[in-house]
Amino acid sequence: MDYQHQEIEQRWQSAWEDTGLYRSVVDWSRPKYYALTMLPYPSGDLHMGHWYAMTPSDARARYMRMKGYNVLFPIGFDAFGLPAENAAVQRNIHPAKWTYENIDTMRVQLRSMGAMFDWEREAVSCDPAYYRWTEWFFKRMFEHEVAYRSEAMVNWSPTLQTVLANEQVIDGKDERTGQPVVQKMMEQWFFALTDYADELLSFDGVDWPEPIKTMQTNWIGRSEGAEVTFITEAGDEIVVFTTRPDTLWGATFMVLAPEHALVDSLTTDEHRAAVEEYRLQAAAQSELERMEESREKTGVFTGGFATNPVNQEQIPVWIADYVLLSYGTGAIMAVPAHDQRDFEFARHFGLKIQPVIHPTGEDELVEPDMTESYVGPGVMVNSGPIDGVATTDAKGRANPSIAATIDWLEEQRAGKEAINYRVRDWLISRQRYWGSPIPMVHRTDGSVEPVADADLPVVLPEDVEFEGRSPLAELKEFVTTTDSQGRPARRETDTMDTFMCSSWYWFRYLSPKCDDAPFDPEEAAYWLPVDVYTGGAEHAVMHLLYARFFVKAMRDMGVFDDTVRVMQEHRRDPSGLFDEPFMVLRNQGQVLGAERTGDRLVVNGEWDQGRLLASAVRVDPDAAPDAGDVVGELWRRTENLLQVETGQGLVAVEVAVDAVVEIPAIPGSNDVTQLNHHLEIQRMSKSKGNVVNPDELVVEHGADTVRTHLMFAFEWQKGGPWDERGIAGSRRFIEDVWKLGVADYAPEATNDEASLALRRKVHQTIAKVDADMVDFKWNTAVAALMTLRNTMLDALRAGRVSDAAWTEALETLLKLLAPIAPHITEELWHRIGYAESIHLQAWPEADPEIAAEDVVTMVIQVNGKVRDRLEVPASISAEEAEEAAMATEKIRVWLEKGEVRKVIARPPKLVNIVVG
RNA sequence: GCCCGGAUGGCGAAACCGGUAUACGCGGCGGACUUAAAAUCCGCUGUCCCGUUUGGGGCGUGCAGGUUCGAGUCCUGCUCCGGGCACCA
Incomplete structure (x- = not known):
């Protein structure tokens, strides 16, 4: 009667599947609970991070079910994205084939976790039945003017002839090829996220971790101030946004972004050549170069002047790259006395500095003596109508000087109170193939129209060639189409950002086969909203912000109208249920590989313009620093570049695109995708990780042990490096549970005191585990169960507790452990004589009287x-x-x-x- | 530079409202079983000092202060580590 984990786990996994134990069906007579875990990207195989994220989510869902809730816990795949295209280029596999093969592998692996996923509800975002509705949502956005087309500064790769997402640009270079990326103006599709900026700042009614809320708040970056209009000599208006309108009297020059629309008309002939050159330079500059030069301010004078509306002073207009076109109005008034950047600029170019604040408790500022700008509190001086008004550190109208200035500006009609956001509208256009098509056509007259709903989805053509960029624009059959009037038209060839697919997937889970709407209102009315969402904190801003925006936009477009009607039929109050997607959010940390030294490379080659052209690359853990031209740890691999950390900094090593760097830690062939996967898992600056394959651990110890250990060994929110040895303790625990479960308990001489002591421990454990499950404190829940195990082993040995007390203890232990280790508990539950699944049992309740110590x-x-x-x-x-x-x-x-x-x-x- | 989060044994980590610091586990040490090893079982395991049989005391939660009868927990000022943002007007 040894513990045969493989046999037990496989048997129960099929049994659960056969009996449909985890099917979730709408049942209005029972309370519902929608538990959601972030859907995985099908990168190839499930790694420890997936297990770490998903098994506690699963345990929580199981716990809620035992507490009496009708629980929905679905799964799917976020299947569009760049890695599939990279695989296509590197290995000549179609992205669809690569993706679906990976999904097949991952389904098997996910099943091995023993999670209570309802596979009937699986959704795959690259399936036309799914992206039909992603396109449908785009259309609704377009109809409600949330989607629009506009010029924008984008990351343009001249090598690939495509726009890259910010996350694909590392240090000003394309992540994959290592080639420089430039900034370019292009017409792109946007969603008007900023329309919802204020609503997105409010987290009323949701229970989210404070750090995530802070990050989103900072990302949105609301600042209060004023818009003030300056007039150029030619009579054009230059609108600036400022958070310090009170310092307007100290504005001694203006600075425009090099790309600002008024630069041409402002520039005098005398300065035109210099201005043109500066603009070219700024456009060619990568982010990396800008960062390097961030110490020294650069810029040129346009020769033009504008009038400061508060004192009619003529002030020079400059252009400089420290002013960004994408923030505010792309133009600033410069107040060098009270802004450090402006101060540096003024000093560098010898421009006038005019103090307008008399610092509290100090002498009046004298311009030539200033070594830096003054940004503290004081009293306004040299400021006409607001002279003598106090200024504080407060922002916006809370600062008396700002309030007074705004009132005065509005009275004079020289400016108005304004709010500006750091967050920009969501740029969703991608010049990629493997994404959801944008269902629009361009008419010959330049106007656009959406594809008719009946013609959705616009299907991705399959017979295409890959060369590292999207083939859609080159594909005549795809591009050539007609508009609704039958006139020739050109199909949109951009596809959507994959964050769009993941902004509504939890709705598709409700009814993945529904073909007349994105989701079935009957299902939605019961299950929505998501009660608890679990996943990594790395999605703090992008995914989680887009998801919130999406739901708010859907609400305003009436997408939930039918759902609301069904809710009302069932007397469920819909108010507030469609303002936010996820009521409770909890983040897990990252589990990293075991500590080890990184992959130590020895590279010989030839130096060329700061990079090493490799002639030989080998891995040698013991290599001495003089063994090659470069010796160091492998940090990052792109197609033709290796980043090697030598201890004195990163060195770029150029290798052939198909170069294979054999790393003993990675089994099998060692292509770019695999190597990046390997490096990603060891992502940590000081301690390097090692790839830990969960499949091997499952074979060796069983899913129950792996699940238990992942929940026990770390503080869930924090994560940490994987310790190969520690799992032994969890293994012993599971085997002890087995021992207790199959033990033939026969008390010798029962003793009331011993029985009561055991019962006390049992009820204390129930209370502890219950509280920990609510709070996601898995490690202490397991610790409490281990303590109960210890007590029960002692009791088993002593043989003094009554049969009833023993049975209560054993059954309680199994029930409390069931969410964490679902297979062994199910097996033992049946072995002690029950026919019904343990996962259908009610969660035990602690009796405080029994639990109380006397x-x-x-x-x-x-x-x-x-x-x-x-x-x-x-x-x-x-x-x-x-x-x-x-x-x-x-x-x-x-x-x-x-x-x-x-x-x-x-x-x-x-x-x-x-x-x- | 700005904004978050963190720091507790050799290691992963516990500690409700301020009330026994180190639960639970790993590792280590000693012992039992064994021809032996593995597995398993039992005991010990913060640190220093005195007694060294049984015990007693000092010091200990990144650092320096403070509040309190009492501080890992609260307050002030630092140091280091992790994350996010970053010429944001």
């Missing part, structure tokens, strides 16, 4: 230091406690050292005697 250890302190301990009845009174404390032998010794000044009694735990 004798407790009371600590006796003298001057705050523990001097003695005493076993006392839990019901002891303060007087009795005090008396007992003073009476012990040890304490009497301490009492002789002085006079008792005070006694603090906190019965039954503590008495503190102050002696002095």
